[in-house]
Amino acid sequence: MTISMVLAAAEPWTYWLAPPLLVAELVLILGLATRYYRKVLVPSYQRQLYEEQRRVQQLPHGGMATIHQLTRPGGQRHQPRAA
DSSP: OOHHHHHHHSOOGGGGTHHHHHHHHHHHHHHHHHHHIIIIIHHHHHHHHHHHHHHHHTSSTTTOOOHHHHBOTTSOBOOOOOO
16 A cells, blocks of 8 residues: 555544534633623623613602603603613
8 A cells, every 4th residue: 555545545633623623612702702791791781770770769759750851861762671
């Protein structure tokens, strides 16, 4: 047998490299998404929630509000988020 025939019949070594690389890539993507959520989105929503709670506490009559009180500065209407 010649060397070229042996090489042609051999299984490529890169076949065994693919699964660990795929797992590492999935862990990296999941970690990045989790980190983005915790560092960027959560603080943003916490600030919005704090502001909304503060505005409701400032309302007279135990939380009853008029349209003018729920309108944000600049004329944008307040859209409550679904929980």
